[in-house]
Amino acid sequence: MTQTDTLLPSPSLVERMGIPRSLLWGFIGLLLFMVGDGVEAGYLAPYLENHGVTSRDVAFLFTIYGVAVSISSWLSGPLSDLWGPKRVMWIGLAIWAAFEVVFLMAGIMTGNYTVMLAAYTLRGLGYPLFAYGFLVWIAAATPPRQLGSAAGWFWFAFSGGLPTLGSLFASVTIPLVGEITTFWLSLVLVVAGGCVALLMTHEPRGASRLAPANVSVGGIFFGSISILWREPRTFMALIVRTINTSSEYAFLVIMPAFFTKVVGFSLSQWLVLLSIVFMSNILFNLMSGMLADRLGHRTVVSVAGCLGAAISVPAFYYVPLAFHGNFFIAALVGIFYGATIAAFVPLSGLVPQICPKEKAAALSALGLGAGASTWVGPAIVTWFQAWHGIEGIIWIFSGLYVFAGLLTLSLSIPDHARAYMRQARARGEDLSAGAAAFH
Template identity: 70%
Template structure:
């Protein structure tokens, strides 16, 4: 079989799966990149504490890292507008690799907390530039009819690597090569995935500036902020995105003690339960994107995500209390919770349609929401745990999810936006749009 025949066959399979064919290797590379980024997720904190770093200093390390992740998540959009998504991805890969080497060789290896803090903080700028730069590339190069599926595949690769497969890789690697070499193996995985995505993906849109020629950089960056009030729906979507995963980060704080001390699980069982939650999450990441292309983005987010999660967070708390020690029932409730949280994925496909002229800026709002959720969730715990304990936190998140469903209903696509997309397709700016219309 000729190479061109093989390529066309693979292309056909990719299209049927909802993957934009020109970006196929980008998705594969993203998965390996995030596996590498997720290797340390399950054991970096206990490793540092074993080396004499206090729990408070470890928490500070992760908190400041979260701040740089939030900043980088926001600037990935305007930088992609300014320089093109592919260059932003190269910068993100370079930052991650350079500061990981510094973190391990000069920080962890010498047990120098100041160097660890500085290097890990700077490394926080790396993965959002790579991943969200690719998300902007997807939004810019994917035809409208495939945006939901493409967003689903993006989050499938993202969360499939971090923390799911990354932690699984670490669990097998540590007994064989040790903890320190496992840290170094994460660098190999990140470089492999990053280079695979950047060298094998030759779709032309990602290599060029997305903003109009002559637009000053200050205008591009200001637009990524001002869009929140110029296009209020982007602000609403940001709030919905914050609510989406805030509960996950809150549960990482309060649920280990709940399931080990109240429900009676061992630490190993809790970790297995957590893996099941994220497994369900990554599978529905993909399914929800495909469903959005058929049923509508707002419907999937509002009903499957908002209303669904409002119910499942309650089930995840109350049902295990009714059946203490029953792992199978707790796992089923956890899987339902993880699935409903994943139903928010179509937001990434909806935003480029709401603001088709400023796709990168609109996605920056979602990136800012995603980054903010990493500290909003724990903040809810800090502020309200003394109110009614874990039960009160559960009801707060249930209410927030219902609010997100109501907010999602307002995320309609204006006639002007539809007309702009139709005109772009008619001009041939998106060739795939025409092919889909003819089909």
Template identity: 55%
Template sequence: MTSVSSTHIDPRSEAAPARRHWTERIGIPRPLAWGFIGLLIFMIGDGVEFGYLSPYLQDHGIGAQRAAFIFTVYGTTAAIAAWLSGALSDMWGPRRVMWTGLGVWVVCHALFLTIALTTVDYRLILLTYGLRGFGYPLFAYGFLVWVAAATPQQRLGTAVGWFWFAFTGGLPTLGSLVASGLVPWIGSYATLWVALGLIVVGGLIALLLVHEPTGHRRLAPEGERPLVTLLGSLTILWRRPRIGVGAIVRTINTAPQFGFMVFLPIFFTETVGFTLEEWLRLLTVMFTTNIGFNLVFGVIGDRMGWRRTVALCGGVGSAISILALYYVPAAAGPQYALAILVAAFYGATLAGYVPLSALMPSLAPEHKGQAMAALNLGAGASVVAGPAIVAVFLGPLGVVGVMWIFAVLYLASAAMTAFLKLPDEQGDGSAHSDAHEEVGERQTAVSAPQGE
């Protein structure tokens, strides 16, 4: 009977992987599954305003230059928070960082709606909206750090693909879709209150239903001083130049996306001739395509190589598609089908940068938390870089000039990926030397938990 029982156990054991939970089969770590759902809902709430807040402010007496400055300040605080999401996760653990982000978003948005917008006071709008910029990066990128820390290396590429699927699914894809339906029905101001409700629901789902233990504890080694942890998450940019270059590539990746919200709504509605609802639906198509290709380029990156995918599909592809996004509608006028095609093209090429989220922590495997802090800093910097470029160059160069600047930046990012070689791709042994040098600086860093 013992041998018979063994013959039944072994096949079951071999068949077990095929019976994994469906989330595991599609590449989502099961302990974090509710986090991806909560992130999606949270980012829908954050993305509701994406396609119409700039024209809304301008309609209420805030000039285009002032509106651009508001978004620049927002981007500055978001960039700081994006870096802090990695640095504070080392100190506190990702879950506590996410709670902080949720609290900041809710409080500052409530003040933005009840005090700043009702009085149309420029200084109050600048203050409350600017401070709200700390909210979403602490929540979203805190979860990205959690994913990177808790996911085995062999599944990390797929997991971060799902992160960006949820992130861009909300901001701005479904967020813009929600706005396109609600703004004509309940108005722009009331729609911003709906956004607050979505933020609360998504945040609580992620924070109350995810019990994976890695996110509940600090990621830095026990006993390491907080100042050392914070500084290490910043100095890695020049201690490991490849990490610094990767952060710049990440900044270029989505800088145009955040610059768009300042001037493209007006370009497509006033110059091309679409309605605001048509523009919002166009934005939805753009980033719905991006959602799907986030997963596609995750798979392509694993097969073709992370660096090559980022360079060719992301950098070169986005340079071509962003110019098409301007020239095709400018030449054809309000031809909605053509506009949809070029918007989808841009959304697809933008996803070519997805493998960067797996590449960055792999560039410094003994300092994953610090590498993710650098990646998040680049993501946050894109929020300020895009509107800042628009604020400086839109007046003298116009829309076409700004689009060309973005295209050149995309090509520059493609060239930069030549420096993003993984440790096992470097034949001169420099990575090995760098690692030993850092061990001398931070003896305990090598033992940092990686969640694998």
């Protein structure tokens, strides 16, 4: 060991876990923010329906909200390149807080659906700017050797809050303080999380423009969207990613009433079940990634993800219906559903290999798909609920997962990409950077 080596500080426990020490408070703040954002996930739909809003109007509210989330998810990348991630996160926090107050005071508390729709839609611009702005900050400030682990912790905090711990929080507070106060407590959590992340994180790269000075504003925005037709496989990956979690957002609209009014669960039981589903999803996120290293990314996505979800979606409907009121059985099939949705995670390792020269742009396609799923799911409910009710919607999603499986088979790595990666390895370049940004 040289004298220089002895002077290097040993990595802290946080760094050995894969979290950049300079961004630790950002991860903690993100978790708090997403817990607050996820508080309403399991009970907003039944609350509105119980207060005179039709199920169709509720689905439309979630659909338009999802469109805003989708747009904001894509904007978070180029805006962070242009202004710096920290400023984008501040904007996202301000939007969320301001329009949540409008949503509650002028919408929920007065029963005005028009105000609810406008405020909730505009609030939907907030969380992607905050959360995905931080993801860009992670990519900018994290050494390539640590980026995969850091991105994994990002998704742990993101999914752990929305809706896992958020739903658990609501299941505890609603019986104690009521539904309206719980809405206000979600605002407190979001503001607290945002302030923790932004006031206690001092890593310098997040505070300034990330794109080179010679890149125009138009170039920043156009490059992240033109890749969809320059490399059609990224467009196919976008569709698969959209289908991936679209059923989750549809279930937030239709399943609360199904489990409370048909299966016979209480609202608290439904919120706990929802938390179990997403806890399964979080755990299997990690397992599917390790499985992909052994079996291949495309194999895991197509078989465990697409085929698995085509089975688990109808199972999540028919099995609890057959075992009426049995929470244990419902939890088991919910765990199965959460695991199959998690099996799409290896897409984030596959897509950068398809476009190794433009990893960030390729990953932005997955980000766009992640945002699109938040409105596609509720939109399917809006359009098709009158067809065959919940049962018809269940089979639509099952068919979509079969379709996603067929698309996944076409997500092969092109020869020119393999040649580029061989040349990069020969030059000693690290090809792992950026491989896990958007799952």
